[in-house]
Amino acid sequence: MHALRDISRNFVRVWIPYKLSQDSAVTVSIYDMKGRLVRTLNIGYKPAGVYLTKGRAAYWDGRNTNGEKVASGVYFYTITVGDFQQTRRMFVVK
Numbered sequence: 001m002h003a004l005r006d007i008s009r010n011f012v013r014v015w016i017p018y019k020l021s022q023d024s025a026v027t028v029s030i031y032d033m034k035g036r037l038v039r040t041l042n043i044g045y046k047p048a049g050v051y052l053t054k055g056r057a058a059y060w061d062g063r064n065t066n067g068e069k070v071a072s073g074v075y076f077y078t079i080t081v082g083d084f085q086q087t088r089r090m091f092v093v094k
Contacts, residue, residue, distance in 0.1 A: 015057040027080040
């Protein structure tokens with residue numbers, strides 16, 4: 001996970017890398033420290049492959065479902081691919 005801070009606009013851009021062993025629908029759910037859902041990213045159906053670079057990884061603009069900028073802090077994201085789920089921690093710094 002890569003978080004970049006754009007000082008001129010004061011917003012966060014996050015790229016979440018993943019790999020697929022087979023063609024699958026991909027969803028990324030982002031949660032705050034209290035376990036509340038912040039945003040769901042429906043990445044869509046993707047072919048098997050490696051999605052590690054900025055141009056291919058899942059992208060989150062640092063906003064919640066209502067379009068509001070999230071606060072700095074610790075967040076968790078869960079990648080769901082079919083029956084498989086994996087959760088990781090990320091830090092948002094403004």
